[in-house]
Structures are given as C-alpha cells and as structure tokens.
Amino acid sequence: MIEFLAPHFVWLSDPTAWVALITLVVLEVVLGIDNLIFISILTNKLPPEQQVPARRLGIGAALIMRLVLLATISFIVQLTTPVFTLFDHGFSWRDLILIAGGLFLVWKATTEIHHTVDPADHAAAVSSTLKLTLGGAIFQILLLDLVFSIDSIITAVGMTNEIAIMYIAVIVAVSVMMLAATPLANFIGKNPTIVMLALGFLLMIGMTLIADGMGYHVPKGYIYAAMGFSALVEGLNMLARRNRAKRGKVGH
Template sequence: MEILTNPDAWIALLTLTFLEIILGIDNIVFLSIVSGKLREEDQPKARRIGLLLAMVFRIILLFGITWVMGLKESFYDFDFGFFSGGLSGQSLIIFGGGLFLLYKSVSEIHHKLEGEEESTSGKASNGLSAAIIQIALLNIVFSFDSILTAIGLVSSAEPPAGFGPAGAIEIMIMAIILSIIVMLAFAGPVSKFVNEHPTIQILGLSFLILIGVMLLAEGSHLANFRFGNDIEVHSIPKGYLYFAIFFSLFVEFLNLKMKKNRKPVQLKNSTIVDENLKNDDFLD
C-alpha cells in the first residue's frame, strides 16, 4: 500500500509498463506470424499461452536477479590477436536468440513467398505444440533482454523515495503484469490485421530480422568482442530500431489507406480466404 501512495512509484510504474509494452512489440509480431499458421480456433490459445509464458519468464528472471547479473561474468576469455573477447552466460543467450530469430524470420519469408502450399490438415498448420515450443524458446530471449533493459533503466534512474531493491522488484512485477494485460487485449486485433495484410506480414518479418541483428550486436557487446586493438563491437540503441519500425509502419498504413480497394496478394498458407473466392466452383 505504501508503494501505491507514492507518486514517484507511480511514475516508475508507468515508465516501466510503457517500456515493457514497447519491448513486447517484437513478441506480438512473432506471435502473430507463428499463430497465423495454425487453425483459426487454435490461434487465440497460442497467443494467450505465448504472452502468459512471457509474463512467467519475466517474473522468474526478476526473482533471480542475482543469478541473471552473475551471468555477466566471463567464463572463457580468448585472444587470437585479430579477434578477442570473453564469453558469458548473458552474451551466449542473447547471441543465440539473435541467430534463432534471423533463421526463423528468413525461413518464414521464404516459406510465405516461395514455399509449397500445405493443406489445412498438414502438420505445419495444426502444430500447436510445435508453435508453443518456438514461442517459449524465443520468449526466454525476449524476456532476458527485456529484464536486462528494465534493470538498466532502474539502476540508472533515481529510485522512488523510501524504496529499496524489494520495492523496485514489486514495481517491476506490477509493470510486467499490466503490460501483459494490455498486450493480451490487443494481441487478437493485431494478429488479425497482420494476417489480413500480406505486406504487413513481410514487414513484420523484416522487423524481426532487424531485432535479430540488434540481439547479435548486443550479445557481441556483452562478450566484449574486439577486432584488433581498436574496433570494438557496440550494441545498437533500441530507440533507433523502434523509430525505424514505427516509421515503416506509418508509411505502410498510408499505402494501405491509398490502395485499400486493391486485392492483396495471397501468401503461402494464408489463413485468410478472399471473400470473393468463397463461392467459386473450385472451392466447392
């Protein structure tokens, strides 16, 4: 109750909630792409499970802050002259997540544009368990990156008056729960919009490629990778990345508004069926 009556705590809560929602955009995009390949009745379940897993992973990591921060310590240092660095648990998790996101994004783009059509009863269309496993794996990386960012923000900011680490953790847990509630409310409409507009699907997958590159750079920075004595790998500021994402979405929304009467191209295994084709003979 003391936290709820402290104005500084409310400011911290709103700031962290907004941050978690922004950092959760890539999670919603990934959920939309993966759940879009499932049967229509399985898609809401996959989105709910995915976002609840994100909440659980984030809260678990918060309670293990000491363990999370301990992963920053290097366990293997190397120096080949032209290339040096030190591997840590944090760098490996973030770097591995970036590689997985790049692989998954490029594979999905290939599948949607040049892959073979699969029947609605096919394994890829109904693989709810496989989709949840993919969501869970990437949620670990997203949660890890989100918690590291939130911890960095809390560490660099002035803590709410009268609150120590325990109070900060309570605020961060409340922010995570609030952000997941907001994302649960908007995940359905966002997924529907993404699946109804193929250009948004490809744009979303392109965003995931950008985020994958950002994770690779961040993992390399955490591992202190250096080329020679002068070139050090730096992380990419998230603000630049999200500005590019929102600007691209704004441009695409303008394009959709100007060309809303045109028939969109159909991607492979799209769950959306053109209303004008429903009564065609070959669909009978």
Template sequence: MADSLGILLLLIGLELVLGVDNVLVLAIMVERLDPALRRKARIIGLGLALIARLGLLLLVLALTSLTAPVFMQFSVRDLILLAGGLFLLWKAVREIHHTVELKEEQDEAAGIKKKSSFRTAILQIVLLDIVFSIDSVITAVGLTHVVWVIITAVVISFAAVLAYAGPVGEFIIKHPTLKILALSFLITIGVTIFMEGMHQEVPKAYIYLPMGFALVVEMLQMRYEHNRKKMRS
C-alpha cells in the same frame, strides 16, 4: 511511494515499447496454426512466457553472475542473446522465403496440408520472450529492487500485449505485404539482439524509427489501393 510510482510508470512504458517485438513474434508463430487454435496459443504462450519472465526476474535479483563472463568474454546473458538472435534470423528468413515463394498456396494446390505443431508454437513463443526479456529485466532491476513495482509493470504490459496481439496478428496474417514487412522487422531485431550479445550496442531509435516510417508508408499504400478499388467499383 512517489518514487516507486514514477519508476512503475517508466517500467510500464519500457515494457510496452519492447512489447512491439512480442506482438510481431506472436503473429508469426501462430500464423500456421488452425485459426481456431491461434487465440488459445496466444493466451497459453503469453501465460507461460509471463511465468518464465517472472522466474528470470527472481533469478536476476538473486544472482549477479548473469552478466559475469562464463565462456571466454561471454556471459549467460550474452549467450542467450546470441542464440536467440540467430534463431530469430533463421525463423524470419525462412518465413519470408515461404511467403514469397507461395509455398502454402503450392501445398494447398497439391492437396498437402501443413500446420505447425501447437506445442512447437508455444515453445517458440516462450523461448523468444525470454530472449526479449533479458535486457528489460536487467534494466528494471537496475532501476529498482522493489519487487512489486517490477512485477506490476510486467503484468500490465503482458495484459496490453495479450489485448492487442490478436487483432494485430490477424490483420498482419490477412495482408501479405504487412507480413513480409513484419518479418523484415524481425530480421532487424534478430541482428540487433545478436550484436548486443557481441557487446555491440545498437541504439533502439535506429530500429524503431525506420520500422515506424516503413509501417506508415505501407499503410498509406494500403489506403491508396483501397480507395482505388472503391472508385473503380
């Protein structure tokens, strides 16, 4: 029992670290929805993603062929990571271009209202969560085959992501520089996922440490601008 509790805490920590990716994806995917629909999209998207992740967990427990080659030297896991990495790269680059070129402001000036489809946002949230969950599920199964431990860790981490996704997402949306920084992080994550699909392991510290440093620098810059405006007024 003590071993199971120790593994449970380890898995919760792992899921929460990986949940950073989910928070960023949620912020970007719901950004073009009507504000009234964003919270609903987060709840439904994460709920369906939770079901999909639990289904993937049961599939991994039942099958060992997920990591066995099915096309040349690539396994099902590799193909999912390759496709997910490319999609994430495309989505992030497209959103950066949209933000930097002020496409939304141009459309509003021209009287054009472009909003993302609710169903499309939900579908993208679920699919990208499956991509993010591949490695964490396989790692969890490698640590333990006690189903209740893995499911508990997944549910607790999803509850934490759901609690923080709204405030963090809205904060990112209101600050364009943070949005561009978040999109840049998604590009890095997309490259990393693609490289893992190509059997090239990238240490997670090489990703999260620069991301954390860049975020701290940006927050200091925002604090500086806030104090400067306050002093002028």
C-alpha cells in the same frame, strides 16, 4: 501484520518510484512489441480454431515464466558476468542467450520470407504449416520470450531496486500483450503485405540481438523509429491501394 508489510510498500509514497514504475511499464510494453509480432506471425500458421488458444496459452505461460525469473533476479543479474573472452570481448551468459535468440529469429524470418517470396516453394510452405502444432507454437513463443525476458529484467534492475515495481510492470505489459495479440494477428492475416513488413522487423530485431550479444549496442530508439517509419509508409501504401480500388469500382 500491517507493521510487517509496511516496509514493502514504502515506495508507494515515493514520487520517484512512481516515475520509475510508469517508465518501466512503458518500456516493457514497447519491448513486448517485438515478441507480439513474432507471436502473431507464428500463430497465424495454425488452424483457425487453435490460433486464439495458442496466443492465450503462450502469453499466459510467458507471464508465469517472467514472474519466476523475477523471483531468481539475483541469479539473472549474475548472467552479465563474462565467462570467457574472444576477440577482446568478454562474453557473458546474457550475451550468449541474446546471440542464440537473434540467430533463431534470423533463421525463422528468413525461412518465412523465402516461403512467401518463392512461389515454387509453396509446397514446402504448406508442409511447414502442417508440421506446426499447438505445442510447437507455444514452445517457440516461450523460447523467444525467454530471450526478451532476461534482457528486460536486466534493464529493469538498472532502473529500480523495488521488486514490487518490476512485478507490476511485467504483469501490466503482459496483460497489454494478451489484449493486443488477437487484433494484431487478425490485422496481419488480412493484409498480406504487412506479413512481409513484420518479417522484415523480425529480421532486423534478430540482427540487433546478435549485435548486442557481440558487444555492439544499438539504441532501441533507432530501431523503433525505423519500424515506425516503415509502418507509416506501408500504411500510406494501403490507403493508396484502397482509394484506387474504390475509384475502380466507381468507374465501372
């Protein structure tokens, strides 16, 4: 039995494999930020008693889906093969999935921004909240996670040939998402201005997915740098508002 399992764990003694594992875990966690923001905004629209179960069920189901996709990795890799050409660009199934996911994110973010900005549309926003069910939220979480999963698995294949490393990276990344989901959702819920910032992030991510599907790759570093800078500015604004509120109370 030990002799049978030994070849599957040879990578444990390979330093380059450990570097690939750490790099892939970090990459999966960073890529999961996009999904986590969407999950936080979506589940905050549910009744309070359903929010935590929705996050746990959605992320748990997403983990199972990612592990199943890894089991069919040979099929996933073939999704990069062009199936037709349009405007001198060969579109693969991966491209079409990215474009569909990007369009969904753009539509979702634009709709939520409209509900937030237009006070006259408040009734429509309430109606939308009432229509969202626990099952509907989980379905949308899985739908978007499918897009990010396929892209991250294809990225993982380019970094390592060890399927065990991919499984470990996915499990660790999803576990981090599970732990961070509720604190992030609570933070977004308590700070209304953060909601608009997060929706802006989703809009940018959606457009990036569409561009990537069209053959225009935008380096992830630029995207996360922009998100980090925007979050820093918003953090300074929140600090400034808190200090003004404290001075106002002292003045009275």
